[in-house]
Amino acid sequence: MAVTDAESAAADGPRPLLTAPFTAAVAEAEKLIASAEFIDTDADLAEGYDYLAGSVSAILQLSRAHSKSHPYFVTSTGPYAKMGLDNPDTLYYHATVEPDATYVVRGIRGSTVDLSFQVLRGDYTPSAVPGGDDAFDDRRLDIADDGTYELTFGPALDDPPPNYFALGDGASMLAVREVYGDWHSEIKGSVTIERVDTVGTAPVEPDVARMAKRYAIAAKMLTARVHTWFNFPKWFYLDEPVNSFTAPRRTPGGLATQYSSVGHYQLADGEAMIITVPKSTAPYQGFQLGSMWYISLDYVNHQTSLNSAQAQVDPDGMIRLVVSKDNPGVTNWIETTGRRRGILQFRWQRTDDAIGPELGPTAQVIDVGDVAAHLPYYADNVIDEAGWRDRITVRQRAFAWRMLG
Numbered sequence: 001m002a003v004t005d006a007e008s009a010a011a012d013g014p015r016p017l018l019t020a021p022f023t024a025a026v027a028e029a030e031k032l033i034a035s036a037e038f039i040d041t042d043a044d045l046a047e048g049y050d051y052l053a054g055s056v057s058a059i060l061q062l063s064r065a066h067s068k069s070h071p072y073f074v075t076s077t078g079p080y081a082k083m084g085l086d087n088p089d090t091l092y093y094h095a096t097v098e099p100d101a102t103y104v105v106r107g108i109r110g111s112t113v114d115l116s117f118q119v120l121r122g123d124y125t126p127s128a129v130p131g132g133d134d135a136f137d138d139r140r141l142d143i144a145d146d147g148t149y150e151l152t153f154g155p156a157l158d159d160p161p162p163n164y165f166a167l168g169d170g171a172s173m174l175a176v177r178e179v180y181g182d183w184h185s186e187i188k189g190s191v192t193i194e195r196v197d198t199v200g201t202a203p204v205e206p207d208v209a210r211m212a213k214r215y216a217i218a219a220k221m222l223t224a225r226v227h228t229w230f231n232f233p234k235w236f237y238l239d240e241p242v243n244s245f246t247a248p249r250r251t252p253g254g255l256a257t258q259y260s261s262v263g264h265y266q267l268a269d270g271e272a273m274i275i276t277v278p279k280s281t282a283p284y285q286g287f288q289l290g291s292m293w294y295i296s297l298d299y300v301n302h303q304t305s306l307n308s309a310q311a312q313v314d315p316d317g318m319i320r321l322v323v324s325k326d327n328p329g330v331t332n333w334i335e336t337t338g339r340r341r342g343i344l345q346f347r348w349q350r351t352d353d354a355i356g357p358e359l360g361p362t363a364q365v366i367d368v369g370d371v372a373a374h375l376p377y378y379a380d381n382v383i384d385e386a387g388w389r390d391r392i393t394v395r396q397r398a399f400a401w402r403m404l405g
Contacts, residue, residue: 018212025219026056029226036230038292038341051293054081055225063218070203071095071103071193073176078403079300083229085290085345088299089307091178091403094120095193099171102154102196109138109147110189113283113309114179114350116257119153121170134168135256137350147189154196179284179349181309183398229294233264237343242266243273243365245344248355259355263344263363265289265323267336272324272368274375275334275344277361279313283350287311287321287361289334290343297342300399302335303391314377328371330381331391 017023033048058081065074076092077083086092097103097119109115119134142163143149149163153174156166174193180186206214240246245263250256265273279285288305289297297304311319312331323334323344336342344363348355364374372378383391 018208018215020215021219022215022222025222026052028223029055032226032230036292040340043338044292047291048293051082051295052226055083055222057081058083059218059222059225063214063221066096066214066217067203068096068098068101069195069198070201071097071195073191073193076175079399082295083225084232085288085294085343086296087179087286087347088288088296088305089180089183089284089286091180091188093176093178093191095174097153097167097171097174099167099169100155102152103174103193104150104152104196105174105191105193106150107148107191108189109143109149110178110187112178112186112188113181114138114177115189116177116179116349117151117165118175118177119165119167119171120173120175121168134165134171136165137257139350180402181284181307183310183402184394188402233292233294233343237262237264240264243363245275245346245361245363247357248346248348248360251347257349257351259348259351261346261360264342265336265344266341267324267365268340269325270368271365272322272326272328272371274364274366274371275321275323275361276363277319277321277346278359279308279311279317279319280348280355280359282348282352282355284308284348286347286349287334288345289323289336289339290345291339292341292343294343297335297337297339300396301392302337303333303395304335304337306332306334312381314380316376320375320377320381322371322375324368324371326368327388328368329383330371330375330378331383331387332381333388 029052033052034045036048039045039048062074065072073093073095076094077086078092115138117136141149141151151163151165153165153167156168157164176191178188240263243265245261248259248261251258251260267273284307286305286307288299291297299305306321308319311321313319319332321332321334322328322330323336325336325338327333346361366374375381
């Protein structure tokens, strides 16, 4: 009687644990999170463990989707697996690519305010970020009257056809971002990708060796993810004076048509920050808070972000936001959800002109009880409890409409 592979393996003793590299990576990530110097409360630590759970879930999904032969778009970050100060207004997708292969991307343009594509390579470090030169929005595409479009990514050509974009040396990922203004009325589009030389074929079925490699890759992805975004605020935010903003600048490693202004806050109980910024003519202008884990706060059940389509604009064309733990009773309250410290981020996207310092935000820290005295249109800004509940209801329903859990 023939001996099966399983019987042969059993005779040689127990198999090594294929998940060992990944479980070791989880333990390493947990040590980093548990020892974070900015943890002040049990809530901070609990948030860190929740962040770790989301990262583990995301990495396991992404490692399974890490197919070079048969790529497809997956969600890069989202409300339940956050990273990299995810923008509450953005849907993020990516697919794995190789620089010497050719890919056809097809889609239908939705009604969101921005749709962009970016070829990524390399890692974020204090001195280098993935190249942003290979990033563009859909204004460079030929979009049909019915909203359909098609573009090709591949090796550099001497005479490329229309809608052809070179991947470049080291290309490893194609990222797609779809950005909302009005969550309630705008509709997302759709996008697909296929590799030209493998379409119509099936990928190789995984064997034990491939599964071992998958867990090893997942381990590296997890530690890289946690280490990178754990340190990112130190590289780009925390050297700035607290409770202030940088002048608007092109986003490092981001879109050529995106500007950002960043900072970090530290507010004591009873304090509030009033942020004043001109309403921009750019199609997208958004503000959000982030935690010290460099992820967005709960933007579905709390108003921890506002863009220019959602915010109340004063008669003088200025948007005035009030960041605080306690409810100041105004429409543009940005909730810290109890966090004493955190990240401040403005983004302007799809810009035609530079966003100069005069278009950037200013900030002032005051007592929360003095908010009325610092808002020149306070009477227009007031909102009661029922009105506030209505605003949160709109957020919850609009989010549920645009994205399932």
